[in-house]
Amino acid sequence: MKTAQNFAGILGVLLGAIPLLQYLITGWIGLWTVVLGDAPALPWAYPTVVLVVTGVVVVVLDRREKAG
DSSP states (O other), rough: OOOHHHHHHHHHHIIIIIIHHHHHHHOOOTHHHHHHHHHHTTTTHHHHHHHOOOOOHHHHHHHHHHHO
16 A cells, blocks of 8 residues: 555656646746647646645545555
8 A cells, every 4th residue: 555655646746746846936837748738728737636636645545554
């Protein structure tokens, strides 16, 4: 279970936190541009959604580990 938590956390940082900070500082979303194109609507939303989803996954996995 810890491996899944670590994997979700790393994905959250790489695909969520870093691009979001990069967008806030430079206005560019980094590698998300390769996937989404040059000018997606609401470019900050994609890394934010990934960050929130991975955060929820980490919490759910932690609760499942403690419960069982």
